[in-house]
Amino acid sequence: MTATLPPGTRSVGPRGWPVLGNLPAFARDPLAFFESLRDGYGDWVSWSLGPTRNVLVSLPEHAGELLGAVESTFRPTELGWAVHQLLGEGVVVATGDDWRRKRALVQPAVRPRQVRGYAATMAGCADALAGTWREGQRIDVHREMAGLTQRIAVHTLFGSDAAGREGPIAAAMAAAQRELGAEFRGVTMFLPPWVRTPGRRRMRAAVAVLDREMAHVIAEHEAASAGGAERDDLLSRLLAARDEQGLPLSRKELRDESITLYVGGHETTSTTLTWAWQLLSGAPAARARLTAELDTVLGGRLPAYDDYARLPWTRQVVKEALRLYPPIWLITAVAGADASLGGRPVAPDTRVWTSPWSMHRDPRWFPDPEAFRPERWDEDAPHPVPEHAWFPFGGGPRACLGARFALVEAVLVLAVLGQRFHLDSGAGRAGVFPGLTLQPDRPVLATLRRPVR
Template sequence: MTATLLPSGTERGPRRWPLLGNLPAFARDPLAFFEHLRDGYGDWVPWALGPRRNVLVSQPAHAGELLAAVESSFSPNELGWAFRQLLGNGVVVATGDDWRRKRALVQPAVRPRQVRAYAAEMVGCADALAARWSAGERVDVHREMAGLTQRIAVRTLFGSEAAGREAPISAAMATAQHELGAEFRGVTLFLPSWVRTPGRTRMRRAVNVLDREIAHVIREHERASAAGEERDDLLSRLLAARDEHGHPLSRRELRDESITLYIGGHETTSTTLTWAWQLLSGAPEARARLTEELDRVLGDRLPTYEDYPRLPWTQQVVKEALRIYPPIWLISAVARDGARIGGRPVPAGTTVWTSPWSLHRDPRWFPDPLAFRPERWDDDAPDPVPEHAWIPFGGGPRACLGARFALVEAALVLAVLARRFHLDSGPDPVPVFPGLTLQPARPVHAVLRSPERSRAGLT
């Protein structure tokens, strides 16, 4: 982050602590903090994270301007030592010409034509999970969805030969995510990189495991390529990619992009599916409509990529889950000289934030915002959603490259599992933990029931 002294002006915002600014309130509950700023102070709110000047914008148009201006009048915001340790200098973190080069190399691997090739793996892994489930069984939904999307991510990213490396990668990623969230919400965010804390030690150990496991897979792919073996996974496509000068990604770059794609294909999708099941459990009409669509479109067969556009309600369930529980809950960028938002100048060095969590739950854009209503996304819905009011994948030139992959994966997995089971997790709300992604703060347990029994009101 760029450090900037706080101004002595009288802009309206929350009271700040000396040196700490608004860090105590932000660290205690950042989601509630952003909603408090929006509701208590308006659409343009100055606040302070330590000594650094920040502004929260809550108008969709302003969020859109911010997203569009990154790489022109704004720079991506560095979110601390732990964030950099995990993502390295991948396409999410890189800037300028380096970012443009990496985006051009990575983007072809996740275009719709390539996602089509991965759909069969998504469906196959979900079907294998459904075969292991039994009606009446009680499952930990988040653990099951994390295990499933992990298998899909490893197989589509690294190929089926890497299936045995799922467990250490998953365990290390879970530790890394926890420590990243803890650092971002604490004073360690401001400590120099050379300072060692217990959390940073755990983070470094987790990253070492990830580096070792991914390096092994890269070496295996390089050996297979040298032997003339053709593979159709994401890593093979990254290995074959060449920039405009004919240069490939280095091993370090391959590692960084593998981590980025893994997070996009596993972490975000597993949380989206977990929240979707939780929301469907408390919405019998929405669940019945989902069952009807799957019965009508699929019958007794598994879905394919070609079914994706034929499952609009399934897609809307996913979109509504992403609205209420956006995996990426904050977006920020640092103003350069001449930056403006909404016609208003932004001093250089100011970090401008927008929060998908706060935007998605704003009653101005989404009436009764806490209600799970997939019909909001009907083509003829009475309350059209303003542009940039729904931004779970960001937007502008730095929009998430894996958005299509994640949406297709979530919808196909939901279709496979919902054909055979209803996950009844009960009425109790589940608290959230805002780490790298928006995770359930406790296990989400559900009883597996048949969709038919659920529609009949049986328990």
């Protein structure tokens, strides 16, 4: 059990190395590092990352207050060279008035009414994948889920214009993901942008491929729009969007927002589904309840958007997978001149962190936190989850815009595939590699079996 420091109490934390501070421990295993801070020092812990002052907060109310105060008394943290290379100045990276403008332009494209229109594509792509599977076949679950969510992302984001370009886009995104994770966890995160390292050269090469592919797709959309063609994909909505001055997104902004939406619609969902299948494989009772719900509600048909609300257990499976493996595994913001949390002043320029990974595995909020228990999300569960203790997509004004899209996609894909197959991964379990999202550290192999009814 962790100790809570009262307001005004001097915070404590681990000793660090000269110059590097706690960077070696953080770089070695950031997930275990945050848990060790929580368990060893309490809910408000001072630590150092190179030359910067840092605080980790582990109370849900502090996390909620921090998330709500970004863009007011706190400002978003500079996410580093690698993130800027990949996302440019997209809505995730932008700040201040630029962020408000871009959020207003992007948000309408991913509202529930628009997500409803993409549900058939999600289910159809999953059904097509299931048609290629055979009982007894051995598959790489992460590869299959990544390929599926990539096809869904390409169709919903770009329509048909990216057909045939999925391979180069996927390879470039995978390379960028690896280099981003390596940059974030090493000393290179402190190096100025002009310093070239082998990893940064690989990152530049991957981004060059993405830039080339995005330029082609955007040009195709612009030509179709000029010819009067009507499209219902996300990129077309971004092309048609206008700000308060009646100005559209520039070509560079279209590129940045397309990559941002692609990452949100592909990377986060593919890993969530991978973890969900691995967790279900080790939980026969949860898997049986999933089969029963799908049989009762769907009866063998493909799910539609309205079925999202009719599949509570399927949603709880996804929610529990997101608890154990949150896509956004850490959040940080920098204190402004008048910043405070819980009534306690925070010194200007202090970087305040909160970790969904650590919070989601805190036994105070989630009894038996390492266990996969979708029933903890039942409406009559004996241990209600405190507000802000579960936040896999962040929160506050800068919460992930694509959260609804990702949740609906994960539930519908799980429903389509789960009706026809059980993915048996045996006793082996992949570990976690914390990059841009929480990736498996090795292939998740499974044998396809028919559900037991």
